[in-house]
Amino acid sequence: MPETPPVWRTQDAKLLIETDLKAFINQLNSLSKNSDLGNFKIGPYLALSRVGFFGSSEWANYFTARRSKNHLRLDKVEIEALEGDTAQVAVTTSLLTPDDKPMIEVYGEAEPVYGLTETLHLRREFIPWDKANEKWRILPPAYKEATGKNSFSLNQIAYFAGQRRDTLPQLRAMISLRHMEALGLGAMQMSQDYRDRFTYQNDFWREAIYPYVQSDGFFIIPGTNTPYSFNDNLSDKYAGDIKDYAHTVLFYEGENNKPVFRYDGKAAIAFADGHAALVSPDEADELSWKP
Numbered sequence: 584m585p586e587t588p589p590v591w592r593t594q595d596a597k598l599l600i601e602t603d604l605k606a607f608i609n610q611l612n613s614l615s616k617n618s619d620l621g622n623f624k625i626g627p628y629l630a631l632s633r634v635g636f637f638g639s640s641e642w643a644n645y646f647t648a649r650r651s652k653n654h655l656r657l658d659k660v661e662i663e664a665l666e667g668d669t670a671q672v673a674v675t676t677s678l679l680t681p682d683d684k685p686m687i688e689v690y691g692e693a694e695p696v697y698g699l700t701e702t703l704h705l706r707r708e709f710i711p712w713d714k715a716n717e718k719w720r721i722l723p724p725a726y727k728e729a730t731g732k733n734s735f736s737l738n739q740i741a742y743f744a745g746q747r748r749d750t751l752p753q754l755r756a757m758i759s760l761r762h763m764e765a766l767g768l769g770a771m772q773m774s775q776d777y778r779d780r781f782t783y784q785n786d787f788w789r790e791a792i793y794p795y796v797q798s799d800g801f802f803i804i805p806g807t808n809t810p811y812s813f814n815d816n817l818s819d820k821y822a823g824d825i826k827d828y829a830h831t832v833l834f835y836e837g838e839n840n841k842p843v844f845r846y847d848g849k850a851a852i853a854f855a856d857g858h859a860a861l862v863s864p865d866e867a868d869e870l871s872w873k874p
Contacts, residue, residue: 596719600672600705601660603628603719604737608676611740612654616647627710629741630720641751641806642743645758648800649689649734652681658698668707670719675700678735689734696735703737730757755805756846756861759836762801763853766811766834769795771857779822788813804836812838816873817855824874828856831871840872 607628614624626632659675678686678696685697704722709715721741723729729742730753743754769792774781783791789802789810796802802810814832817825825831834853837843842850842862849861852870862870 596665596670597660597662600670600719604660604674605657608655608657614643614647616644625744627716627718628720629744630706630722642754646734653678653686655735663702670705672703672705673700674703674737676735676737696733699736701736701738726753752846756851758805759851760859763834763851763859765796765801766792767853767857767859770833774822781817781820784818785813785815811836814840814872820874825855826874827871829854831855831874842867
C-alpha cells in the first residue's frame with residue numbers, strides 16, 4: 584500500500600492532470616473526418632501511442648461521425664491513487680450539443696454519454712518525439728475493458744486511438760456489433776408498429792427500417808462498402824412465430840445465410856431479441872435461421 588502523498592503534491596498533480604486532460608479533450612473536439620493529423624493531435628496524451636503519417640485513422644473517422652457536431656466536456660477529476668509518476672483518477676465527462684445542452688444518450692451506445700464516470704490510469708512522462716514536453720498520459724486499458732464502454736469513453740479512445748496495428752480487427756468488430764445493435768433496435772421498433780411483424784424482405788429492409796435508425800452508416804459493414812444482410816426467412820413473419828429469439832439470426836455479415844468470419848475467426852450476428860454477438864464457426868452451426 585503506497586504512502587499517502589503530501590497534500591501539496593496531490594493538489595499540484597491534480598492541477599497538472601486536469602490541464603492535460605482538458606487539452607486532450609480539446610484535441611478530440613477538434614478532430615475532423617478524413618484528417619491525417621488525428622494521431623499527431625492526440626498522440627501526446629496517450630501512452631504507447633504510435634504517431635506518424637499512417638493515413639487517416641479509421642478510429643478517428645468513426646469517432647467524429649458518432650460525435651457529429653457535439654463536443655465533449657471534462658466535468659470532474661478526482662485522484663484515487665498517486666505514487667511517483669503514476670496515478671489512478673476518477674474522471675467524469677459529458678457530451679454536449681453545440682449550444683451546450685446535455686446529450687442524454689446517443690443511438691446505439693452502451694452507456695450514458697452525460698455524466699459518464701470512469702477510472703483512468705495515467706503516467707507522467709516525456710513525449711518520445713518531444714523530450715522537452717512532459718505530460719500525464721493515459722495508459723490504454725485491456726481490450727475487454729475498452730470495448731465494454733461507449734464511443735466517448737476516454738478508456739476506449741486511449742485503446743483504439745493509439746494507432747496500434749493489432750487493434751484494427753477488434754475495432755471493426757466492436758463497430759459492427761454497435762451497428763447491429765442499432766439495426767436490431769430499429770427492426771424491433773418497426774415490427775411493434777406493424778403488430779409484431781417483420782413486414783419487409785431482403786431487397787428492401789434498409790429502406791423499411793431507415794426511419795427508425797436514421798443513419799446510413801449503420802447499414803454498412805466496417806472497412807467495406809458492403810451492407811449487412813437480413814435473414815429473409817423472417818420476412819412477413821410475426822414475432823410469435825419465432826421459437827427462440829436469442830438464437831435466431833436477424834442480421835449478419837455475408838449472404839445466402841452464410842456468415843463471414845472476418846473478426847479473428849468469428850462472425851458478427853444480430854439476433855431477433857435485439858442483441859448482437861461474435862460467434863465462432865462451431866457456434867454458428869447451432870444458430871436458428873428459420874422461425
